[in-house]
Amino acid sequence: MAKKSTPMMDQYRRIRRELPENTILFFRLGDFYEMFMDDAKEAARILDITLTKRHDIPMCGVPFHSADGYLAGLIDAGKKVAICEQVEDPAAAKGIVKREVTRIITPGTILDEGSLDRSQNNYLAGMVRDGNHFGLAMLDLSTGAFWIEESASADALRGNLARYAPQECIVPELSLEDDLIDPILGNVLKTICEDWTFDADNAEDVLLRHFKVHSLKGFGCENAPLGLRAAGAVLYYVNTELRRNLAHVRRIQLKNPDDYLLLDETTAMNLELVAPLNPARQGPKSTLLSVLDSTRTAMGARMLREWIVRPLRELSAINARHDAVEAFTTNRMLLNDVREILGSMRDMERIMSRLGSGGGNARDLRAVGESLDQLPALKELLCRNAVAFQTLEKSITELPTLGKMIDEAIDDEPAVSTKDGGMIRSGYSADLDDLRAAGSKGKQWLAEFQAAEQERTGIKSLKIRYNKVFGYFIEVTKSNLSMVPEEYVRKQTMTNAERFITPELKEYENKILGAQERAVALELELFMQIREEIVKEIDTIQRNARAVAEADILAAFAENALTRRYVRPQMSDNDDLKIVDGRHPVVEQMPDAERFVPNDTTLNCADHQLVIITGPNMAGKSTYIRQVALITIMAHIGSFVPAGEAKVGLVDRVFTRVGASDDLARGRSTFMVEMQETANILNNATPKSLIVLDEIGRGTSTFDGISIAWSVAEHLCTNPSVRAKTLFATHYHEMTDLSLTMPGVQNANVLVKERGDQITFLRKIVPGAADKSYGIHVARLAGLPETVLNRANEILKNLEEGEFEREGSPKLAQHRTKRKKDNDSQMDLF
Structure with a gap:
């Protein structure tokens, strides 16, 4: 007789059936993400973790607080991972805890900082074909970068894919019948999406709704219909199918091939522009990128890679860059001051992507504040040479009010988790300070209560302890049990001790724990309010990040010129x-x-x-x-x-x-x-x-x-x-x-x-x-x-x-x- 399935496994099977192919489900159970059946077998093999069984069902699990490393392992193996969270408090749940898939992570949509290369964009591509013409869209979810391009040949498209190395590319179902697609994609992970998502009308509707505009003319993309079809499909895939927040993607660009010096796949490879011909023997230091990358910020390093694979062709734009580099080389003090400021800048692009998509923590807020604090000094330094840096300086917008709020609100070294408090600085919220004081007084009361009970009972080893099951309790060793007063209520017998409670202890526990819980809840509320204020300025902060990245590259070029005897061409x-x-x-x-x-x-x-x-x-x-x-x-x-x-x-x-x-x-x-x-x-x-x-x-x-x-x-x-x-x-x-x-x-x-x-x-x-x-x-x-x-x-x-x-x-x-x-x-x- 077959064993009856449990409500939890019924819930698991229902959620699992709704997921796309090649996806492993991380199913939250308490402090673990569990995997079952075929998912468990596959994950155990890839991650080299123990595979067990419960009621003849294969299973394995990883701790939720250290899941990022395991996620990276599965993503590297070409898997997609669906994160299924408990969306209600287990203590308040009636019956089975409600769970939902909150996001699906794929190679092209990773946001975890530890899994990303700081110096390289992590692109998800979308591609559509019409005869001999191709539309390409590129989205970096980790920075919000989003652009399109059209190619007149398969070779040009292949060159783009090799140049930007997307981790994943979505294509329409019709491409399954196209013998040209797989050779173009090479080793890029291919994801098939329904043909209608690439339809021109649907794609336009998705884009207009996302950017909240009536026309795409403001982005200069209206004459790239194939690129827009690919872009609409990418947004639909990420937002709807992967359930990812795209609030931080605020603009779309058209890249015109005629604006750039064209370097095909063969040339980029032969000249080792960004990747060595033989990585195992040569290592990463044998490329042009490795030599030129003296940047001080992650944003600058990523932009430099883009500059190298897409050099300019317009004379005035090239000369403008050379003018800026020359201005730095003729004023070494200015160069040193700018590079010192840049060294204090954090990765605003990726931080804003985390915050804008509803994630991030207080350390991200602190990093934004520290970076904003540096902008006035950077802007002032660039103003010293208004001719060379005029455009760059005007791109930087100071946000002193926002920076001041972050400085006043967020602790210098806030906690990593947003759920345990330790984020908000004392003095920012009077209500929070009162709750913290109540908790602090409670700890003092506990110390005094323990000393008084030791004196009253004569049990010098008596201790006041705490755990999540019983709350606060009195622990007495067995050798002293004869001295325990009658009013102590026994709660638990241990090997060497027994645990007791008293009405007085329980009454004060409610005051202490209540204050602590309310303080943690209030900190989370304040954190979310501050995050919301930061996200309101996401357009300005992203624009500042691009300006900082450009200044970083130009300063790095000047540093190279001075230390390596380079000359202006x-x-x-x-x-x-x-x-x-x-x-x-x-x-x-x-x-x-x-x-x-x-x-x-x-x-x-x-x-x-x-x-x-x-x-x-x-x-x-x-x-x-x-x-x-x-x-x-x-x-x-x-x-x-x-x-x-x-x-x-x-x-x-x-x-x-x-x-x-x-x-x-x-x-x-x-x-x-x-x-x-x-x-x-x-x-x-x-x-x-x-x-x-x-x-x-x-x-x-x-x-x-x-x-x-x-x-x-x-x-x-x-x-x-x-x-x-x-x-x-x-x-x-x-x-x-x-x-x-x-x-x-x-x-x-x-x-x-x-x-x-x-x-x-x-x-x-x-x-x-x-x-x-x-x-x-x-x-x-x-x-x-x-x-x-x-x-x-x-x-x-x-x-x-x-x-x-x-x-x-x-x-x-x-x-x-x-x-x-x-x-x-x-x-x-x-």
């Missing part, structure tokens, strides 16, 4: 790129690196349109071409650059084709990856682009590789729709002959000092072609056996014969117009 709208004594910003900062050798660069769309760089492996070709791309990007971000002098013409895109490896997940070989990346460059580059190419054609046979490399270079030089500034590093020194036939092609090589069989890399780039590749010399450095090296030299001499036609012209410069005769002699390899 001269920006222009022409096609010149001239760098004197340029350095690689990351390599020169590596602690174990050799002394960095600076190098010059000249590129334009006329006589230095394509520079072919030859030289041996390990000589520094790859470092050099990457540093040119990084210096260009840094200039467009608004940073000063590692060089003696730099003139940088605006570019629209930076392309890289450096290194390659198999992409087994997509079934692509090394050579296929290389060719697809090259095709992307040739099909999308313009005369305003900068191209960095390293070893085109090395993934196939030598003759095929040289042919492809030569043809690619010719296309870049002769096609008027491309003709982009290009650095072309290669081991095919036959490529240097291109300068004999193509205008705008220049040769450069890496100096090598040769002494017998030994070589020394001088790391200096000089005009002209390398006379040899030194491959065998590098092989000797690697430790190949001498017999192998000697044989390699013999083979090399055979291969070097026949490089030119009899009349001395380079073979590769000629177009093959007829097939060789069958009886033509062929060189013997050996």
Whole structure:
């Protein structure tokens, strides 16, 4: 006979049935969140906690006060977690305690500070497709950041997803039939939502209701219909399906791709802008972000990441950033004062998100107050250079009344929990002070009562104790029981003692505990009132947070410039790129690196349109071409650059084709990856682009590789729709002959000092072609056996014969117009 289900398990099953797939239910029972049945089995496996059984039902649990760590573990495993709370007092409940799911947490909607990277946004994305066009919405619930963008191709959308790395992306049900969606999303968690949530009318209605407006024109988003469809679906999903409060999401932005220098997924990866190519070997300190991030606030660190993956393209905006950095570098005292203030700023964005969504604690209020207190001094410092900081200074709005209220109300070190008191400063509320005094007097009365009873009974070991079951009681050891007065009422017998109560003790207990409970309740009420006053100013505080973040980045750029000898790049709208004594910003900062050798660069769309760089492996070709791309990007971000002098013409895109490896997940070989990346460059580059190419054609046979490399270079030089500034590093020194036939092609090589069989890399780039590749010399450095090296030299001499036609012209410069005769002699390899 099957065992009858309990009312509690019936309640659990009813709530569990209403949850979406892949969701684990945290079911509140007293001081624990319990999980049952399949949820328990899955959670126990992921969290490595004990799985038990009750009435043959698998179960496991975690303490509610330390649940955040367990939540993070489940979220990291790709799970969603529904939090089911007791929504009525168990003591007042008639029958089963009422419970409800108060929120559902997913990878894209985490708010717990301990589970988030302070320097990176935690985005939830929404995506919708219409033919070859895509709408994308990005929401960071932890900061309130919300923006949309439209892409005209799958590659552009994939670049955005790689750039901003959302933790989760919602897509319509129709996308299940779209073979393009999964390759675009890659490893991003995909959540399917009903198609109607992406409907244009429904999405618009959701957005208008949320922002409480009659039109979206005020946000400048009305001409991005696909982006708005994605945005409406995101808000509906978070608010309705996940039951999350979105009160702190106060604005939506449209990001126009034309406003930014475009860096595709491949370029961001190859240049290691925000993530290392090999995290296990290199660590996080090998990226441009790690070098530039001298910020003092979490808000600044997050905004800096956004600036790096989305550099500016508008000349006046770039120059405005450079002006601000220069103002800081010319006034070191101002810079130091600003950075000192920034060091006292708390993460207002994420704190306001917690408070605005109905969460947070008194320490969050204290942090807001401390940050608001710093704004007048920061604003005054920025006013000292009204020209450079005018826009920034005007973005800061002081809130002295609010800051004063927080300072007067919240204790210097308030309790973490909002339910146990210890938050409100003495003197803020007369009623609270009276209740606290009553509780304090009660403690004094208890001490006096204990002393009096010890004296009256003669029991020196008599103690007044307290627990939640009995309240206050008198404890007497068994050796003294004969001395207990008749009026003591026995409540509990222990192993070594007995517990008693008296009418007098119980009467005073009601006074003490009543005052303490009322004081705690009043503190919570005052906390909620203060939180409400803060939330009323959420728009202003969020605007202040953005201004603080921007000031933080500009000050960090100035600090970098002063400590690392960076210079202000001269920006222009022409096609010149001239760098004197340029350095690689990351390599020169590596602690174990050799002394960095600076190098010059000249590129334009006329006589230095394509520079072919030859030289041996390990000589520094790859470092050099990457540093040119990084210096260009840094200039467009608004940073000063590692060089003696730099003139940088605006570019629209930076392309890289450096290194390659198999992409087994997509079934692509090394050579296929290389060719697809090259095709992307040739099909999308313009005369305003900068191209960095390293070893085109090395993934196939030598003759095929040289042919492809030569043809690619010719296309870049002769096609008027491309003709982009290009650095072309290669081991095919036959490529240097291109300068004999193509205008705008220049040769450069890496100096090598040769002494017998030994070589020394001088790391200096000089005009002209390398006379040899030194491959065998590098092989000797690697430790190949001498017999192998000697044989390699013999083979090399055979291969070097026949490089030119009899009349001395380079073979590769000629177009093959007829097939060789069958009886033509062929060189013997050996």
